Amino acid sequence: MNRKTLVLPAVIGLLAPVLAACGGSDGGGNDDKPIVVGTTDRFAVTKQVPAPFDPAYAYDVGSWNLMRQTVQGLMRVPRGGGEPEPDAAEKCGFTDSGNERYECTLREGLTFADGTPITSSDVKFSLARVLSLKAETAIRGLFTNIDTMETPSKRKVVFHLKSADATFPYKLATPNAGLVSSKQYSAKKFRKGFQLDGSGPYTVDMQSKGGELTKAVYTKNPKYKGSIELQNNKAEVRPFASSAAMTAKLKSGEVDVLGRTITPAEVKSMSENPPKHVSLVESPGLEISYVAFNTESGQASDKAVRQAMAQLIDRGEIASKAYGTAAEPLYSIVPATITGHTNPFFNVYGDPSTEKARTILGKANITTPVKLDLTYTTDHYGTQTKKQFEVLSKQLNDSGLFDVTIKGKPWDTFRGEELKRKYDVYGMGWFPDFADPDSFIAPFLDKENILNTPYDNEEIRSKLIPQSRSEADRLSATPSIEDIQDIVAKDVPMLPIWQGKTYAAARDDITGVEWVLSSSSVLQLWELGRGVAG
Template sequence: MKRRSLTSPALAGLLASVLVACSGGVDGTGDKGKAIVIGTTARIAVTEDTPAPFDPAASYDLNSWNLMRNTFQTLLRPPRSGTEPVGDAAEKCGFADNRDDEYRCELRDGLTFSNGHELSAEDVAFSVRRLLRINSRSGPASLLSNVDTVEADGGRRVVFYLKKPDATFPYKLATPAAAIVDSETYPADRLVKSFKGTTSGPYVIDDFDTRKHRVLLSRNPDYQGGSEPKNNKVELRFFGSAESLQKAMDSGDVDMMNRGLSSRYIERLESDQDSRIRLVEQPGQGVQYLVFDTKDKTVGRQAVRQAFAQVVDRKQLVGDVYERTAEPLYSLVPGGLLGHKNSFFNEYGEPDVKAAKRTLRKADVKTPVKITLHYAQVGRGGSAANEFAVLKKQLNESGLFEATVKGEPPTSYSSASLQGKYQVYGFGWLPDFPDADNFIAPFLEKENVLNTAYSNKEIRDELIPRTRREPDRADASDSFARAQDIVAGDVPVLPLWQGKSFVAAHDDITGVEWALNSSSLLQLWELGRGVSS
């Protein structure tokens, strides 16, 4: 999806296994020559939705961004702790004269690309102009669409002039959307489909082996930035199923698991105190929504969407499908972020079929309402299929709906949803940056990632601009709350659950507490190998 979305309810498998674990109690410098192997059930491939998965102008999914975060540089990057971005390629950045519409960055000395070319301010300006010019449907151009012009002022200074004030702009520069590419090797008006790009980040790709399903990364000796890699090699190894990945973890073939932790496996690790595999739970900001096609003759009716919201039982859904790996969500903005408000619960309370029946009757909607729910089908069965089976059962048992469910090919799921082919569909979202803005604006602005016809003038013209004029994000909370209340009343999307992060790692892996940033992207440079306990 246009955005770092995970376009299916399979997001649970992703959220429930985002990387983390305990360390072995040393400084992480032991055996730096041996690659740290990270196992995942993810895939990186050329598909209809990802035509150029290693081009920053075209990729907006977690799998590609995990590679880009570690190979491309950005001016800023997420911090070890907290939320305020810190310097990477930039030595310093800031708004000019307390203005939130002009942003300046000064580059570090001695920056070079992996091909030996110098990295200059013109490369930064070129990269942003290229992103916006190509404006790939599958890419993240929407994140930087507020840039009016960007100029290189000499070799080291770059200046961004924004169309409107935006206090969140530094956060956006810390995402792979702002990855810096070599202006001498990347074309200005077309995508690059190779997996071996010219980069300047902490790692370079040595090998992308589609036959053996692995990516080999090595430390970039010429990297000049804000981090210091604690290992020399990392291998990302892709598995076809959670079961095969868990077996590799148990046997020691994999050092850490990135996705694929089933609830049963989590329970086993928690109960086995003698295991050398450690499990850590962290708060998650990944969420799962249902999206309605508001142009559809059926779900385009507000009363139908409101009745749907009154019938769905989130607690049962989470309990039956995701057990301990998720919790019910009653808002666009997940818990734990400034601005979160349980607007859907305040509006509808606990599931109430009688209230839903009154809503439909008042709007003169005939029942049962026929609707079709769509999800991305990854393999047979799995959490996505189970989730939508539960939703179908809840709707149909109410007597108010006649719901059917269809699993769709994951390779075209995002593009089909953007084209309005689905009446109701599952949509997973991981934040680009840890701010309530990133759970509201991407869905409700004019150029939104859902390509939805839904529009609310107050949100677009008043609330979003107002929140972006607040340098102190706490001062934006009231406006965020108002936007969530409007969405709860109109129901263009329906929040279902918020995921938790569980990750397993062998106890000789160090630095894992820093290996995942606030946007759930891997920071491989933090990992080291110590001594097993």
């Protein structure tokens, strides 16, 4: 069976049974042959990235996707999105009217995969590690609002927050809030290498060569207690150097599912000329791409330079030339489909205009052409990243107002240097920690942000972010969210470019493909099953 399926939130529940029927899944997950999932994400242990799978260190979508299968959190976001539900916990909830006291009760008989009982002390230990180890990735920023943690009983843990935070349940659903054992994870240092242990639905055997991961083999954890129902007993994630190499293995049957990242060219090819026994699934995505700035260094430290770039770029051309139909122009740091989204960059700058950009630079007495080095990562957001920044730099240079040189570096080097503020202008991508506007704001603009940016807007940090988090009804947080977006459009500490779609492809004897990647690109291996080819 050859098919291309568009999965939309409004109809996803209706499509799921149809897709499952096409595959003919037996639902039992009794086949011990692993379901092989390909990815173009690379995983290496380097001096810059020593602990890619330690919950107290890792903060990128690729690592998170491998961690989620093995490390269990108190909460988890259901496969179709929505509010988090208990996983390691039996129940959780705010116990006050101000969203400052959050209490969880663990499931009875909960254990790590090695059989060690899990208690509330393990919960406290796990989150205390994240806070105390202070990883340069800034992952602790998700939890710095925790004031104290109490363990009144072996199964109960109470979080006292410094200020109201209605998004706290979502943060407890991230892999960095995953429960780890003090037997395997030190309180004083990161767990280096590829080791990964927890109480999640799978155990994992990570195989590597030359400091780089070659495959991660997941086996059903018989001791798992949680809300996930596994549709298979074994799955394998296998990294590939390119989308083309990954797709070739899918066509030959050596790979069952393609995850991140299928290039636009491969999407187009599979859409127009579907390979035999291969299915392509498309769904709305929350991935965003943007240019970030060191606002205290180089030419880009001048706000007028950043504003002029915002005035010049043609997002539609960048998206179409680099990604085809797989990306759409984005005029805010908060993507469309997220509550509170507006289009402030279009409202402020309108259509691209060289004359308006020239005026901005002229009023600031800036000599043109402005020379800039723009650095991007060659291997973390897909092979089309280079094309994206070639188009963007050409737009800027063709105006005569800029002289931009682009440089590509591998992620293992890029990320470490970016955190040390070695780049004045650089390209980044983002997959949200959870589907809430806070996850597109605080990681970039709050204290201890993921970019280690020097940009500090007091109104955003001290007033608007706390104000938005105090609203349990997220719709009520919209005014604060809109104000933040407006400030960003005027100050331009970051420049949004596009919002992407999510694609997965699979052999048509595989079921659950429509669930394997969420809109936030969360990998859910447990949804995959093996049925009968159509």
